[in-house]
Amino acid sequence: MEQTRIRKIDDMHLHVRQGEMLRKVLPHTISQCDRALVMPNTTPAILSNTDVIEYKKSIIEALPQHSTFQPLMTFKITPAAKPEQIAGLKQAGVLAGKLYPDGVTTNSEGGVTDFQSLYPLYEAMQNEGLVLCLHGEMPGEFSLDRETKFLIVLKQIAQNFPKLKIVLEHATTADAVKCVMDLPENVAATVTVHHLYLTLDDIIGDKLNPHAFCKPVAKRPEDREALREVVLKSNPKFFLGSDSAPHAIADKECACGAAGVYSAPVLLPALFELFEKEDKLDNLEAFTSLFGAQFYGLPVNQNFVTLLKENWSVPQEYGGVKPFLSGTNLRWRVATEISPEPKIEAALHNQ
Secondary structure (H helix, E strand, O other): OOEEEEEOEEEEEEOOOOHHHHHHHHHHHHOOEEEEEEOOOOOOOOOOHHHHHHHHHHHHHOOOOOOOOEEEEEEEEOOOOOHHHHHHHHHOOEEEEEEOEOOOOOOOOOOEOOOHHHHHHHHHHHHHOOEEEEOOOOOOOOHHHHHHHHHHHHHHHHHHOOOOOEEEOOOOOHHHHHHHHHOOOOEEEEEOHHHHHOOOHHHHOOOOOHHHOOOOOOOOHHHHHHHHHHHHOOOOOEEEOOOEOOOOHHHHOOOOOOOOEEOHHHHHHHHHHHHHHOOOHHHHHHHHHHHHHHHHOOOOOOOEEEEEEEEEEOOOOEOOEOEOOOOOEEEEEEOOOOOOOOOOOOOOOOO
C-alpha cells in the first residue's frame, strides 16, 4: 500500500466548541494537527484573560494522555474592548484577537460596526505583538459583495498600523486574493478546504445543501479558481485555516440553519486529493505546516502524520455532525482512523 508522511498541520482557524461537542470533535483535529488557533466566539465569548485560561484548560483536559497538540488562544474583539486589556491577554497566552463585524456570522451579534473606533486597541495589539484576525465581511451589504466591500477596512488598518500583523480570515474572492497580495508582508490570509472545493452552486444550484452553507458563503467559480491558484503555487501569504465549524445536524437542517462546515475529519485527505490532482503535492506541506508558523512566529512542528493511499467513503456523520464531503469516495486517508461516534444528544449552539 502506498503511503506518505507530512509534517503535522497548523490549523490557523478552528472551532472546537465546548463541553460534549468539544470532546467529540477534537480527536479529528489532533489526528492531523499539532497546533490550532482556536476561535473565541463561544457562548459566552472569550473576552478576558480569565476566559482564555479557563477555555484553554478545558481543551487540554479533553486531550488524550501524551498528546502533543497545542491550542493557540484568541480573544473576541468587541466594541467594549479596551487597550489596557491587551497586556494581560498576552500574558494569559493569547496570540491573536478576532474581530467579528456585527451580525455577519454565528455568535457575532453585538459585534463591531465602527472599525476606526478600535484604532487604540489595534495600536496596543501592535505594540504587544498580537495578530489581528478579521472576519472580512461588511455588515448590511449584499451577501456576495460583503467581503469585497470589507477590503477597504483591511487596507485602512494596514496603512495606519504598518507593524501590526493582520490576517484576513477565510478569504473567498479573487478580489481578496489580489488585495492581500498587493498589501505589505504584515498582511496574510487563511484559506479553508471547503472554499477550495465549493462554489455557490454547490449550496443552492440544484437542491439546497445546508451542510455546505458557511460564512462567508462560497462564491463564483472564478473566485474558487483564484484561491486554488494562489494556494497551489505556494504563496507564503496564504496558509491553512480550516474554519471547521461543527453543528448538530438538527441545527443545520432547519428553518434558520447555522453557518459552518465541519471539515476536520477530511482535512488532509481532501487537500491531498486536490493537490495530487494538480500535480502539486510538493507544495502541500508549506500551505498546511510552514507558512502559518512563519507568519505567527512559531517554530515548525516536529511531528508527522502518515497518510495511506486507500479508497474510503466519508461517513454520513460523526457524533451527530455531518462532515464535509460526506458520502464522497476519497483516495487518501489518515493512518489513524477515527470511527463514527454515537449521536450527540445535546449539542451546543455556537460557532
